[in-house]
Each structure stands twice: as C-alpha cells, then as structure tokens.
Amino acid sequence: MNAATPPAPRRPGPDSADLLRAARCAGYPFTDRQLETLRTQGLIPRPHRALNRGVTPVWVYPPGTERQIVFLGRWRQRTKDPEVLRVLLWLEGFPIPTEAVEIALLRCLLAVGALEDRIAPSPDSAAAPELDTGRDPIESLAAELAAKRGPKALPRPIRQSAAERARAIELMFRTFGRGESITVTDDEAFELERLLGLAPGRRHKVDGVGPWITGSPHQLLDLARTFAPPALFKTMLTVTEAELEEARPFAHTLFYGMPLAARLLGAIYGNDNYAGFGFLANQEEKPFLAPLILAVVVAVRRTDPKMTANLTALHSSMQALPDTMAEIKNMLEMPQSQMDQNLAKQPAAARRQLSRVIEAALEGKFEGGLAL
Incomplete structure (x- = not known):
C-alpha cells in the first residue's frame, strides 16, 4: 500500500507572486523589477528563506506585505519620492524603522528648502x-x-x-x-x-x-x-525617536482626518471654504505635505503648550469621524422611501444639511483620499 502523500508545508507569508497578484487586483500592475526597486529603497521588506519545495528554496515576505504593496501602489501614482513614501508608510503603521524616518524628514525638508531657492x-x-x-x-x-x-x-x-x-x-x-x-x-x-x-x-x-x-x-x-522649513530642519536635527513616535497619531489625524472633516463641513454648510477650512479639503492628495505635517507636530509639541493642548483636543474629536462616515454610508444603503421618511422627521435646517451631505456622498466627495 502506498504511503499517503504528506501535505505541502504551508508558507508563513506571501511570496513575490502573491505581492504582484495583490497589487494587480487593486489596479497597480507592478513588475518584478519594480519589486526589486522597492526592496532596494527599503519601502518593502526583503524576503527570507522560509522552507524548501523539494530542493528549491521558497522565499517569503512578512505577513501584511500585500497591504503594504497596495498602499505603495496608491501613493506612487502621486509621488515616486522614496523619502516621502517612507514617511507615509510609517504614519500608516507599516514596519519602517523610526530612525529611517528621521533621515527621511531631514531630506524632505532639505528638498523643500532647495525648491524655495530655485523658485525664489x-x-x-x-x-x-x-x-x-x-x-x-x-x-x-x-x-x-x-x-x-x-x-x-x-x-x-x-x-x-x-x-x-x-x-x-x-x-x-x-x-x-524662507523664515x-x-x-x-x-x-x-x-x-x-x-x-x-x-x-x-x-x-x-x-x-x-x-x-x-x-x-x-x-x-x-x-x-x-x-x-518655516529652515526652522523645522533645525528642530529635526535634534528630534528623538520618542518624539516621533508620540507625534505619529497626531500627524496621521492632521494629514488624513482634517481633509475629510473639511469636506464634511463644506457639505453641511453648503460652503466649500466654510470657516476657512477649504485649504485642507484635498491636502491628502499632496503627499509632500505628510513629512511637513509630521515635522510641524513635533515642533508644536516641543515649543507651544497651548497649541499642543489644542492639537490634543482636535485629535480626540477626530476619533468620532470614522463612525460619522459609517453612518453616512448606512444612510446611502437605505431604501429611498426610508431615507425620505427619516429626513421628514428632522427640522427644516437639519433636513437641508443632511440632504447636502447625502448629495456630497453620492458625488464621491468623501472618497478622494485614503481611508482614515
């Protein structure tokens, strides 16, 4: 009687083919050569030898690298700058060493300063x-x-x-x-x-x-x-890993949450620049702002107790934003008759505001950036 064929060992992570497949399914057709570039730049981890398939070694990436390659695919449509991408990955919680972010911030601020000198x-x-x-x-x-x-x-x-x-x-x-x-x-x-x-x-x-x-x-x-970039550069020369880690959630909120909140306010009040927040509405489409915002948060927390308190309060208030977006999504999934009944129960002013929010959601105004 033939012995049963042992099951193939399970891979402990995705291989390169899995990464390319995940990216392609999300609409980002990476190539093997691009994967090598991303590895060289430190934007995705290098694979490690996990097991053998016969005499052939199997190289795999850490679990979660599929999400990382899709995230990079979305942002690489807007920038190929590896330093900016490194900061964006770190803000999102991907395994980028904090010391690499320190270097990336300095290089980004130097680049901004060089741009200022070229244009002015x-x-x-x-x-x-x-x-x-x-x-x-x-x-x-x-x-x-x-x-x-x-x-x-x-x-x-x-x-x-x-x-x-x-x-x-x-x-x-x-x-x-110029400062x-x-x-x-x-x-x-x-x-x-x-x-x-x-x-x-x-x-x-x-x-x-x-x-x-x-x-x-x-x-x-x-x-x-x-x-100003020159002042921020001086601050980043002495930044500590602890300061960066403490600043990360606040910078994430400012970069992703504030644009969404600005668009929501614009819909509620029927004014895209209501209360002067219009300049924030599409800032998450400008990846170069992420390093600047992170540096600003560090500078605020280091030098200005009053602004730090305001920043903390703003961050806390933004934690309700995902729930608000979920409620809007639920409204859109209601039958029209139920939505009309619910709106009819509201005061006239609230009904007008809700109608504008629903219209903005149907137009995709809350889907322009990456998820909060």
Whole structure:
C-alpha cells in the first residue's frame, strides 16, 4: 500500500507572486523589477528563506506585505519620492524603522528648502536670475504668480486685487518659505490670511462654537518662526525617536482626518471654504505635505503648550469621524422611501444639511483620499 502523500508545508507569508497578484487586483500592475526597486529603497521588506519545495528554496515576505504593496501602489501614482513614501508608510503603521524616518524628514525638508531657492532665490544667490530692472526676484515672481490664470494657477478662495494678492504671495515666500523676519502691516498680514482662504475663520462658527481665528493677523506670521522649513530642519536635527513616535497619531489625524472633516463641513454648510477650512479639503492628495505635517507636530509639541493642548483636543474629536462616515454610508444603503421618511422627521435646517451631505456622498466627495 502506498504511503499517503504528506501535505505541502504551508508558507508563513506571501511570496513575490502573491505581492504582484495583490497589487494587480487593486489596479497597480507592478513588475518584478519594480519589486526589486522597492526592496532596494527599503519601502518593502526583503524576503527570507522560509522552507524548501523539494530542493528549491521558497522565499517569503512578512505577513501584511500585500497591504503594504497596495498602499505603495496608491501613493506612487502621486509621488515616486522614496523619502516621502517612507514617511507615509510609517504614519500608516507599516514596519519602517523610526530612525529611517528621521533621515527621511531631514531630506524632505532639505528638498523643500532647495525648491524655495530655485523658485525664489535670494538676490545675492548664484541661482538668482539676472534682472536688468533691478526688481527683487521674489517680488517679480510673486507678481507673475498673482496674475497667472488657468489650472496651474494658485487657488483664489477669496477675491483680492492684483497688488494685494502679489504682496501676500511675496510674504508667504519670505516668511513661511524662507523664515525671514520682515516688517508687515496689519493690512498686509490680513491679506495673507485672505490669500490662504483663512479669513472666514474670523466669522464662521461650527455648532455654535468659534470663530477659531481671533486676535491680530500677525499671529499667522509669528508661526513662521517655528514652521518655516529652515526652522523645522533645525528642530529635526535634534528630534528623538520618542518624539516621533508620540507625534505619529497626531500627524496621521492632521494629514488624513482634517481633509475629510473639511469636506464634511463644506457639505453641511453648503460652503466649500466654510470657516476657512477649504485649504485642507484635498491636502491628502499632496503627499509632500505628510513629512511637513509630521515635522510641524513635533515642533508644536516641543515649543507651544497651548497649541499642543489644542492639537490634543482636535485629535480626540477626530476619533468620532470614522463612525460619522459609517453612518453616512448606512444612510446611502437605505431604501429611498426610508431615507425620505427619516429626513421628514428632522427640522427644516437639519433636513437641508443632511440632504447636502447625502448629495456630497453620492458625488464621491468623501472618497478622494485614503481611508482614515
């Protein structure tokens, strides 16, 4: 009698074929060569020899690497920068060493600083263009950007004159881009708020609370001393692993949660820039912001107890957001007759708000970014 064939040993993790299959099923057709690139960049772990199939070794990845390759596939549609991708993976909880994130943050901040110097070099910089007009290159660039129209133009959330807009852009370059300390009038500082679309935050309330922007418009410029890339770079030079780990959940909330909350507020109040939150609505589609937000969280927690308390309160309030999105999804799955009955029981104002939220959900406005 023939002995029963022993069952094949079970693989303790996915192999390369499994990763490619998972990515392809999600719509990201990676190749073997791309897998090698991701391994070399440290964006996916290297496989280890787990067992033999006959005399052939079987190499497998840690469990969960399928999710990691799909996550990378989604983000690589927006950036191929391995440092930015490394920060995004770490924020999401994938096994990226924290010390690698420290290096990635420094490189990202250096890249931002280099970009600022290319688009707005200082007058004495070797990169500065030769201008026979004698006009400051940052001032010239600001005027050019202020006048630009079309899909690549800067957003125009609030109406401004060309001169007001140009001066506000110049201030943004000098303060938040370069960290310069310059004299600014109250009117100029307020125009910077308007350029960024923040001005409605001085008058709109959310659930009867607010406005959230009070005091002098110079407060925004004061933040540049801490949050401009040069200042953030100095902070990251001395950051500890413990500081990064403590900052991770807050940065995750700001990067993923705030855009979703901004779109939800826009739907509730019928105003995409309600309370000045419009600039957040699609920030999770800009991967380069993730390292900046993480660095800002570290800087806030290190230097400003009041802002740290506000950040903690914001993070706590955002924990209800997934449940809110689940409730909206449940509403969409109701029969239309039941939805109409439920809406009819609400006061007129609440009925209008719920109708706008449902319409926004049907249009996919809450599905633009990755899941919170």
